[in-house]
Amino acid sequence: MKKVLQDFSGRLLLIGCGNMAGAMLDRWLAAGLDPAQVAIVDPLAAPRAGVVQHASIGEWQAADGAADWIMLGMKPQQLGDVADVLAPLVTGGVHLLSILAGVSLADLAARFPDAGAQVRILPNLAARIGAGVSAVATLGDADERAIAALLGPLGQTVTLADDSTMDLVTAFTGSGPAFVFRLIESYAAAGERLGLSADDALALATATFGGATALLADSGEKPGVLTAQVASKGGTTQAGLDVLDGDGQLAALLTNVLRAARDRGRELADIARGEG
Template structure:
C-alpha cells in the first residue's frame, strides 16, 4: 500500500503556522530527510531543529529532488516577491498546498504557472497544540491520491473539513480561522464580569480560563450536541438558567455572534478580491 505521506516536501515559510505544521508532520512519522525548509529569516529554534533532524534549510532548488508537495506558509503579502523563488521548486507533478489567507486558487495558479495541482487551506492557531480546525478546497487538477496526502498532512494538526466550493473558505475564515480570538475574548469578558461582582482579578481570570478549558474538553470528549451539553448543566430555575435568560434573549449572544462572523466573512471577501 502506498504511504499517504510524501517522500519529499518543501515548506516555504517556517513561522508560527508553518512551524506548527512541521511539528505535526514529524509527529506522524514523516522522514525529516525528505523535508526542505525555505525561510529568509528562520528563527534560531528552526535553525536548530533543522540541524538536529537533518532537514535542508535554504538550499538551492537545483540541489533538491523534485518535490512531491510544496506548502506555502509565508505571509500573504509576500507571495508576489517570493513567487520566482517558489516557482523553481514546483514541477508538474508537485502538489501545492497554500495556507495564504485571502489568496485564491487562481491567485496561486497565476503566480506559479508550473503548478497543476493546488489546494487552498485555512488552518487556525490551535494547530500549534494539535487541536487545529482546517477548511480546505482542492483545485480541479488535484488527484484522489494527492487529496489523501493533503488530508494526512493537514490532519496532523487537527481536524480537516473538505469544502465543495472554494468560496466557502471565506466562511471557514470567519468561523474557525478567526474563532480562537472570539473564545479568548469570552474569557476576558467572563473574568471582567467576575471582577465586577467582587472576585479578585487573578482569581476571576483563573476561574474563567479553567472554565473555558474544561468546557472545551467536554466538547472534545462527548459525542453529544452542544445544545444537549448546555441543557445538562442547566437546572430549571437555577443560577445557570437565570444567566441564560440574558445570553439567549433576542438581543443576546446569538445575534451578536452572527454579526461578528458576518463582519469577518465580509472582510475575508475583501481581502480575497
C-alpha cells in the same frame, strides 16, 4: 500518535514559517516526519533540528531546488512577489499547498499553472497539539491519500467540494481560536471585577471553557441539550442565560465578528491579486 510517514513521502518546502505554518511543521515533526524531508524559506523562522533553512527562494534553488510538496505560508500580500520567482519551479507533479487567507484555488491556478495540483488548506492554531481543524479543497490531480495523511496529525479534517465558502471558514475556524481566547479572557476579567483574584479567575475560566467543549465533543449532543442539563427554571444559570440571550444581542455580535473577519479575507484576496 499518528505517523505522517505512513502515507506521506517526498520533499516538503515551506515558503514562510510563521505562527501557523510553524505550528503545522512542529506537529508534523512530532508525529514522525523526517526533518531531512523538509526545507524552509524564511530568514526569521525559528530553527528546527535537522531542518534546512534558507533566506530566499534563490538560495534554496541554488542549494537544492527540489521539492514534491510546496506550502505557501507567508503573508497573502506577498503572493505576487513569491509567485514571480517560484512559479517556474512548480511544475510536473508538484503539489502546491496554500494556507494563505483569501487566496482562492483559481488564484493559485493562475499564479502556478504548471503545478500538479493546487491544495487550499485552512488550519487553525490548535494544530500545534493535534487538536485543530483543517478545511481543505483541491484542484487538479491531487494525491488525496497523501493529503489526508499530512493533515491527519493536525486534528480533524473537513473536505470541501470547492473553496467557495473558504473565506467564511477562514473567519469561523481559522480566526476562531482568537475569538475564543478573547471570550475566555473577558469571562475571567468579569470574574475578577466581581471579586475573584486574577489568577483564580483565569484558571477557572480556562477549565470551564475547556471542560465544556470537551463534554460537548464527547457527548454527541446538541449544545442546547447540555445547556438544559445545567440550567433549571428560575435558577442561577437561567438568570445568566436570560442576559446572554436578551434581544438576540450575542448572536448579532458574533455574526458581526465573523462578517468582519470574512470580509477582511476578501480584501486580502483583492490585494493578493493586485486589485486592492
